[in-house]
Amino acid sequence: MTGGQIGNVDLVKQLNSAAVYRLIDLQGPISRIQVADVSQLAPASVTKITRQLLERGLIKEVAQQASTGGRRAISLTTESAPFHSIAIRLGRNYIEQTIYDLSGKYIVGTAHPFHYTSQQELIDGLLEHIRKFIADNQNVLRELVAFGITLPGLIDPESGVVEYMPHIEVDNLPLSEIITDKYGVACFVGNDIRGLALAEHYFGASKDCKDSILVSVHHGTGAGIIVNGQVFLGYNRNVGEIGHIQIDPLGDKCQCGNFGCLETVAADPAIIRHVKSLLTQGYPSSLQELEEVTMPAICDAANKGDELASQALIKVGNQLGKALAMTINLFNPQKIIVAGNITQAKDVVFPAIRRCVETQSLSTFNKDLPIVESELYTQPTIGAFSMIKRAMLNGVLLQRLLEE
Numbered sequence: 001m002t003g004g005q006i007g008n009v010d011l012v013k014q015l016n017s018a019a020v021y022r023l024i025d026l027q028g029p030i031s032r033i034q035v036a037d038v039s040q041l042a043p044a045s046v047t048k049i050t051r052q053l054l055e056r057g058l059i060k061e062v063a064q065q066a067s068t069g070g071r072r073a074i075s076l077t078t079e080s081a082p083f084h085s086i087a088i089r090l091g092r093n094y095i096e097q098t099i100y101d102l103s104g105k106y107i108v109g110t111a112h113p114f115h116y117t118s119q120q121e122l123i124d125g126l127l128e129h130i131r132k133f134i135a136d137n138q139n140v141l142r143e144l145v146a147f148g149i150t151l152p153g154l155i156d157p158e159s160g161v162v163e164y165m166p167h168i169e170v171d172n173l174p175l176s177e178i179i180t181d182k183y184g185v186a187c188f189v190g191n192d193i194r195g196l197a198l199a200e201h202y203f204g205a206s207k208d209c210k211d212s213i214l215v216s217v218h219h220g221t222g223a224g225i226i227v228n229g230q231v232f233l234g235y236n237r238n239v240g241e242i243g244h245i246q247i248d249p250l251g252d253k254c255q256c257g258n259f260g261c262l263e264t265v266a267a268d269p270a271i272i273r274h275v276k277s278l279l280t281q282g283y284p285s286s287l288q289e290l291e292e293v294t295m296p297a298i299c300d301a302a303n304k305g306d307e308l309a310s311q312a313l314i315k316v317g318n319q320l321g322k323a324l325a326m327t328i329n330l331f332n333p334q335k336i337i338v339a340g341n342i343t344q345a346k347d348v349v350f351p352a353i354r355r356c357v358e359t360q361s362l363s364t365f366n367k368d369l370p371i372v373e374s375e376l377y378t379q380p381t382i383g384a385f386s387m388i389k390r391a392m393l394n395g396v397l398l399q400r401l402l403e404e
Contacts, residue, residue: 010399016041017402018395020049021058021078025393029062029075050076052402057082080105083401084142086133087384089192090114090126090151092167092219097133098381099141102392104203108137109381119170123178130179146397147179147187148384150195152220157233157387160189166220166255186397188387192216193339194231195383196376197224200337202386204375209334213327214374215242215320217340221263225331232331243267245323266319268295268341275312283308299344310348317349321356328361328369339374346373 019039024030027038036046053059060079080103089096091114098109110133116122134141153165160176179187197206197214206212206226214224221243225232243263244256251260252270264270276293279285285308286301287293301309324336336357342349350371357366376382391397 014395014399016045017049017052018393018398020046021053021395021398022393024050024053024059024076025078028059028077030077031075035076056402056404058398058401078102082142083145085146085148085385085388086130086144087381087388088126088130088147088149089380089384090122090149091380092152095126095129096380097129098385099137100381100385100388101142102145102389104382104385104389106379108140110136111380117168119168119173122168122170123173123175127178127182130183144183144185145401146185146388146391147183148195148381148386148388149175149179149187149189150192150381150384150387151189152192152222155189155191157188157190160187162189186391186400188384188391188397190383190387191222191224192383193222194224194233195386196339196374197226197337197383198231198390199376199379199382199386200374201226201229202389203382205337205372206335211331211333212335212337213324213331213333214337214339215324216374216377217266217316217320217338217342218268221267221320221323223327225327225333227331242323242327245326247319247322262319262323266316266323271295271298271312271316271342274315275309278308278312285309295341296344299341299348302345302348309345313342313345313348314352316342317352318356320349321353322360324353325357325360325366328357328365332365333369336369336371337374338371339377343373343377 020035023035023038032046032050036043050059057079059076061074062077080101083102084099084107087098087100093113093115094111095114096109096111099107101107112129114125114129116125154163156163162170162173162175164170175189176187193216196216200206200214201212210229212226216222223242244258244261246258246260247262247265248260252264253259254261254264272293272295275287275298279288286306287297287309290297298309302313354371388397
C-alpha cells in the first residue's frame, strides 16, 4: 500500500470521527441511530466511533429517550469538563491567558503587561508566562489537551508559523512547534481578528449565519471573513487586510508604506490624534477639560452630544462604511460585526457606516443587512479558544486525542 493511500485511510478516519463528534456536540443528546441517519455513515461505523469516544471520555451516555415502541435508545452527549485548554491572547504590550474546558466554559484567567522587542524576547517571555500560569493553577487544571494563541500579524495557520508582526521583526517564528515540543500537546496559532470572527461564528453575534464579516478597530483596522462557516483564508492563508484599503490618496503615510490607508484614519491611535489636533486648533469640546484623551472618553463625549467628538466619529463611520461597502460587494455577507472601543458610541458610528454601505454597495446585498456590535470583544482569549474548538469539530485535535 502506498503512503498516499495510508494517508487517505487516516483522513477518512479523521473525517468520520469528526462527523460523529460534531453531531453529538451540536445536536446532542442524540441517539446512535439518529447519528447514523444524519451522518449517513454505516451503523457499524457509528458504533465503533462512539465506542472510541466513550472510552476516551469525550462523550457520555445520558438518560434514555422516550420509547417509540422498540427497545429504548440511549442518547449521547459530549463531555467537556475533564478536558482543559489554555487560550492566549498576545497583544503588543500585554498577555492574557485563560483556561477553558472543551465547551468554552471559562475556568480561570489572568492578564499581565508583557513588553518584548525581539523574537527571542517574545519566545522567552511567553514560555515564562505560560510556566507561571500553569504553576499558579495546578489545583484547577484538569487534563491539558491544547493551546490556542492569537496575535496581531500574518500566520500560517496550518503550521503555526508567525510570518509577520506589525511591531517587531520576526523570522518565520515556529510558535506552534515551540509550545508543542515543550508541553507535548497540540498548539493552534492564528491572527487575532480572524480568531475573533471565528469565535463570533461559534459562540457570538454571527452564530445564526454562515457568511459574515467582522471588522475590528483597535491599534490597527482588520477584518475576519467567514464564508460558509469557515474562516476565509485564500491560497497564501491571509486575507481581510481591510485596514490597507486606500481611503484617501492624499492621506497620511501608513506603516505598510502606502498613503491614506483606512488604518491611518479608522484605528484608535489615528482617531485620538485627529481629535487632539482639533482640540489644539481651539475647537470647543468637553474633552478639553480632560488630562488624557482616550477612546472611551471620545465615545462618552459623543454619546452626550459633544459636537467635536460626534463629528470625529461620524467621519470614522463614513470611512469604515466605504471600506465595508467594497467588502460587501465582494462577499455578500449575511451580517456585519463591528468590534472595538468605537462600539461604545454605536448610536453615532453605526448610522454613518450604514449610510455609506447603502449608497456604495449593491442594494440587493445591503438590503436588511444587520450591522451589529461584537458580543465577545471583551473576552480577549475567546478567539484563541475558537481555534481549539474548530480543531475538535474538524477532527484534527479529536483524532490526536483518540490516538493517545
